[in-house]
Structures are given as structure tokens and as C-alpha cells.
Amino acid sequence: xxxxxxxxxxxxxxxxxxxxxxxxxxxxxxxxxxxxxxxxxxxxxxxxxxxxxxxxxxxxxxxxxxxxxxxxxxxxxxxxxxxxxxxxxxxxxxxxxxxxxxxxxxxxxxxxxxxxxxxxxxxxxxxxxxxxxxxxxxxxxxxxxxxxxx
Amino acid sequence: xxxxxxxxxxxxxxxxxxxxxxxxxxxxxxxxxxxxxxxxxxxxxxxxxxxxxxxxxxxxxxxxxxxxxxxxxxxxxxxxxxxxxxxxxxxxxxxxxxxxxxxxxxxxxxxxxxxxxxxxxxxxxxxxxxxxxxxxxxxxxxxxxxxxxxxxxxxxxxxxx
Numbered sequence: 064x065x066x067x068x069x070x071x072x073x074x075x076x077x078x079x080x081x082x083x084x085x086x087x088x089x090x091x092x093x094x095x096x097x098x099x100x101x102x103x104x105x106x107x108x109x110x111x112x113x114x115x116x117x118x119x120x121x122x123x124x125x126x127x128x129x130x131x132x133x134x135x136x137x138x139x140x141x142x143x144x145x146x147x148x149x150x151x152x153x154x155x156x157x158x159x160x161x162x163x164x165x166x167x168x169x170x171x172x173x174x175x176x177x178x179x180x181x182x183x184x185x186x187x188x189x190x191x192x193x194x195x196x197x198x199x200x201x202x203x204x205x206x207x208x209x210x211x212x213x
Numbered sequence: 214x215x216x217x218x219x220x221x222x223x224x225x226x227x228x229x230x231x232x233x234x235x236x237x238x239x240x241x242x243x244x245x246x247x248x249x250x251x252x253x254x255x256x257x258x259x260x261x262x263x264x265x266x267x268x269x270x271x272x273x274x275x276x277x278x279x280x281x282x283x284x285x286x287x288x289x290x291x292x293x294x295x296x297x298x299x300x301x302x303x304x305x306x307x308x309x310x311x312x313x314x315x316x317x318x319x320x321x322x323x324x325x326x327x328x329x330x331x332x333x334x335x336x337x338x339x340x341x342x343x344x345x346x347x348x349x350x351x352x353x354x355x356x357x358x359x360x361x362x363x364x365x366x367x368x369x370x371x372x373x374x
Contacts, residue, residue, distance in 0.1 A: 070353040077355075105356070108373070112328065112362055115309070115366075116313060116317070117332050118306065119234045124229050126222065126225045129218050129221055
């Protein structure tokens, strides 16, 4: 194995090499003083840097107490549900008003009638004014009464 | 204890350490960590599932800390010695902390994140998850970050080991 590069040395000192890599490195270190010195230097540097950076951390950390927050999900759902119910109720109300309104129209007592000459029984011996007249009366319920006036 | 409270009590201290190492000992560190946990809480409330809560927390803490520093630079706040003052430490410890913070501030954001998380004892897999760096590149970038940091400390007259 040729001399080890710094990247592999770093992996080795951090215990992140595979078994195979570690075996190869150790075999090489056994015969290469230069690489052994590099590994020792890098190991000391890594340990030193770790220690110095950890000096930045305070000795004690006060962990703030967790205050449970109100359940926002329920609050979000409630207005929407209420809105849906209100809209549904309004639609049902409008539907009922529409239906009952139509019925009211049907229940009016207006009576319609039509009249015409009964051309099927036309008597040629009589004048037009002597011909029978058919009168149909239509009440609000839609039923018809037919009268023939002769 | 519910899931959020469990995660909160287990990881608050670690996130605080990460934020204080990246940002320096400022009063905003508590706010940054609080924002991280608020985001986590809201995601849980919205039904998000986390395969790796710890990785998410580390990544979010690093990103929010870096964003904070970028914001400081954008508004022209120069990093000076007084930004790193820590009233909890003795004057000697403070001097050391100041030198280390100044050296860290010379690193690029990803290098800084890597060095700080490395000091927290994360594995390469955890470092990759937290920083977004490819697993195969962690060793390479880490060795460069540590080397650069060592050189910065030396330039400031700091005696290495």
C-alpha cells in the first residue's frame, strides 16, 4: 500500500474505516514511519480541536420548562364546521321556502275559464249566435269542469 | 410524558451547545434553540413523521445558527472580540474562548458546522445527515476543516497541544 492520504487517516482515527481498510492501514503503518507520524499528528490535532471547541460550551444549561400550547387543530376545525352547518341550514331553509312558495301559488283560488263554440256539433241550420258554447272552468287544483250552453 | 417533551428534554442541551459554538455566546442562542423546537413541535402537530429526529434537530439548529450569523453580517455587524464575551468564564477561559471563536469564524459555514458537530461526538453518518454532506466526503472535508482551524489558531499565536 502506498502512503496514506489525510482523508483516510481522518477516517481511521475516527474509527470510520471498514475492517479491510483498517487492516491495510495498520499493515502500512507498521512499515512506514512517515505515515505513523502523520497519523499521530492528525490524532492529536483532532483531539485538541475537539477539546478546545468544547470549551465554548457553558458548564450548565438551564432547560426552559415546556408549557403546553392550546390545541390549535381543534380551534381551526371548529369555525369551519360551524360555517358548513350554517350554509347547509341556509340551503335547506331556501329549499323549504321555494317548495312552500310553489304550493301557495297552487292553492290560490283563481279560477280560469275558456269558452269556444262546439264545432264538432255545429248545426248549419242555426246562426253562429245559436250554436252551443262550451265553457271550461279550471280551478287552482288543476281540475276542469265543462259546461255546454245550448 | 409525550413524544415532544421526551425529545425536548433529551436533546435541548445538545442543540444549545451546537448553537452556542456556532453563534458565539450571545443572548440570541436561547431564541435560536427555541425556534428550532417550535418548528419541530409544529411539524409534529401537522402530522409529520420523523425518521431521524436527532438529525433533523441538529441540521435545523446549524442552519438557523448560520442564518443568524449571515443576518448579522448583512446588517454590517462586524464580529469583534466583545461578541464572544462569556460572563460565566474566568478571564483566562474567556481569552481562550475568544480565540477559538475568532478562528471558527474564519471557516466557511459547512466547515464550521462540521467542526462543531464533530466536537459533539457525532458519527460520520450523523454528520452527513446533519450537514447534507455526502457520507463519502465527510472524512475529506473534516480533515480539511480541522487542518484549517489548526492553522488559524496558530496564526493567532495559540499553542497547539
